[in-house]
Amino acid sequence: MPFESKSEAGYTIISIDETRLDASISESFRVYLFDQIENGSSNMMVIDLSLVRFMDSSGLGALVATLKKMGGEGSLKLAAAQPAVLDLFNLTSMDKLFTILPTVTEAIEEK
Amino acid sequence: MDILIVEDARDQRMMLAVVLKKQGHRVFEASDGYEALNILESHPNIRIVISDWMMPNMDGIALCEAIRKSHIGCYVYFMLLTGKSDRQAVVEGINRGADDFINKPIDFDELSARLNAGIRIIELKAALENKIDTIEKDLASAAETQSRLLSEPAKIQHVDFNWYFKPSRFLGGDMFGYQALDGETLSFYQLDVAGHGIPSALFSFSLNNILRENGSGSLVKESFNDPPFYRVKSPDEVLVSLNEQFQAKPEAMLYFTIAYGVINSRTGSVTISQAGHPSPLWLKSHSKTVEKISSGGVPIGMMPGMTYENVTIQLQPGDRLFLYSDGVTECENSTGDMFGEERLESLLGNTFDNSIEAIISRVDQSIHSWKGADVFEDDVNFLVLEWQP
Numbered sequence A: 001m002p003f004e005s006k007s008e009a010g011y012t013i014i015s016i017d018e019t020r021l022d023a024s025i026s027e028s029f030r031v032y033l034f035d036q037i038e039n040g041s042s043n044m045m046v047i048d049l050s051l052v053r054f055m056d057s058s059g060l061g062a063l064v065a066t067l068k069k070m071g072g073e074g075s076l077k078l079a080a081a082q083p084a085v086l087d088l089f090n091l092t093s094m095d096k097l098f099t100i101l102p103t104v105t106e107a108i109e110e111k
Numbered sequence B: 001m002d003i004l005i006v007e008d009a010r011d012q013r014m015m016l017a018v019v020l021k022k023q024g025h026r027v028f029e030a031s032d033g034y035e036a037l038n039i040l041e042s043h044p045n046i047r048i049v050i051s052d053w054m055m056p057n058m059d060g061i062a063l064c065e066a067i068r069k070s071h072i073g074c075y076v077y078f079m080l081l082t083g084k085s086d087r088q089a090v091v092e093g094i095n096r097g098a099d100d101f102i103n104k105p106i107d108f109d110e111l112s113a114r115l116n117a118g119i120r121i122i123e124l125k126a127a128l129e130n131k132i133d134t135i136e137k138d139l140a141s142a143a144e145t146q147s148r149l150l151s152e153p154a155k156i157q158h159v160d161f162n163w164y165f166k167p168s169r170f171l172g173g174d175m176f177g178y179q180a181l182d183g184e185t186l187s188f189y190q191l192d193v194a195g196h197g198i199p200s201a202l203f204s205f206s207l208n209n210i211l212r213e214n215g216s217g218s219l220v221k222e223s224f225n226d227p228p229f230y231r232v233k234s235p236d237e238v239l240v241s242l243n244e245q246f247q248a249k250p251e252a253m254l255y256f257t258i259a260y261g262v263i264n265s266r267t268g269s270v271t272i273s274q275a276g277h278p279s280p281l282w283l284k285s286h287s288k289t290v291e292k293i294s295s296g297g298v299p300i301g302m303m304p305g306m307t308y309e310n311v312t313i314q315l316q317p318g319d320r321l322f323l324y325s326d327g328v329t330e331c332e333n334s335t336g337d338m339f340g341e342e343r344l345e346s347l348l349g350n351t352f353d354n355s356i357e358a359i360i361s362r363v364d365q366s367i368h369s370w371k372g373a374d375v376f377e378d379d380v381n382f383l384v385l386e387w388q389p
Helices: A023-039 A057-070 A083-091 A104-109 B010-022 B033-042 B060-069 B087-095 B108-149 B197-210 B235-245 B341-348 B356-371
Strands: A003-008 A011-016 A044-048 A075-079 A099-101 B002-006 B026-030 B048-052 B077-082 B100-103 B154-156 B159-166 B174-180 B185-193 B221-223 B230-232 B256-264 B269-275 B281-284 B289-292 B311-314 B320-324 B380-387
Touching: A003 A023, A011 A023, A011 A104, A023 A057, A044 A104, A057 A075, A075 A104, A099 A104, B002 B010, B002 B033, B010 B026, B010 B108, B026 B033, B033 B048, B033 B060, B048 B060, B048 B108, B060 B077, B060 B087, B077 B087, B077 B108, B100 B108, B108 B197, B154 B174, B159 B174, B159 B356, B174 B197, B174 B380, B185 B197, B185 B320, B185 B380, B197 B235, B197 B256, B235 B256, B235 B269, B281 B341, B289 B341, B320 B356, B341 B356, B356 B380
Parallel strands: A011 A044, A044 A075, A075 A099, B002 B026, B002 B048, B048 B077, B077 B100
Antiparallel strands: A003 A011, B154 B159, B159 B380, B174 B185, B185 B256, B221 B230, B256 B269, B269 B311, B281 B289, B281 B320, B320 B380
């Protein structure tokens, strides 16, 4: 599976080892994130997007589905998005829904 | 089952035929590969071929390859009779298209068991093909329904509307529409439901329906009992209503992006609101420039309680608006590069002397030659309107 998670300073850091977060992996990504919520010890998550060069609507759907699933509990932050991914977030006003930070470290430190 | 026996030795062929007929099969006989191909051609119900390996003219393996290459519609289960029991021959036979082997001299119990195995596979395949056929017919009929939902190109109150729509595979989740809301106000929209196929298409059908004004009050027009009896809702109100009505479930994120606008056909004033959709492009006829009508907005269905922004612009006579979905700009060429916004804008910047029809065919050609094929991973859909009072 192209997803990995580790714990750091009370956060679960999830990284995606793929350059495209599109329809071919978005559903398994969603399931992976839901598992983290249901079985994970922490509902504080940071998603490391540094390797993702392209994201489509299904990838966006997986992230928002996770946010909905959390139902206002805990936190879901995004880190290290590349320019094309940031463009998609801008177009879709995702900054209204997510905290997006330049690096994982800053995401952890952000209060 | 209709079975063809291909064997050059007459006595062996007849014996095999008698045994198979006794088991209730309909049997055809050929003495070499060429004769076998002729019989298969004229009897398309034959599903099983039992063929000798060594034969004059065309041997069993050559026959098998010829059948695999031929245009015979159904799968033919090919059993090879062989005295060669060595592994090498079996491997060669399977690699060249044979399904099973029977050693000579034939053990008839074994033949019957192997035939039954073959029949099971043929029946399974037939059942599968039947189901696929039903699904494809349903898809085709849904695609037909979808194409009937699309608005015809039209001139409504000084506004010309035309469009291009190419669904990915059979069905897409893109939709668009335009209509008069009263004597001088028209609404238009273009939307893109995330994902493809039946769920997205069905959702886009129902959105098409809900965005339609039927005269008795709707999502786009509010009715009152007192004069003036109605109020055209502003685009941001329409998007807020849609967002409250269509919240996606976390397990099935069926959401959509949309650009929705109203135009006053008398004054040329346009108000547009968008939810995560690519910015509509304003083709200004006097300055011959292309301008993005940008405003943010979370896609519809993602989160409740979102608000949207209205952007109002004043068209000049001859100005055009170009609304599109990301299937246009995210269309990739053979090396994985996207068509992109810049290319689209510069292409449209050279269309000021073209008719709307010519714009559509130029964008269509450009995307096709970029893609290098006629099959697209995403719907390709755009809507063009021109105000010409």
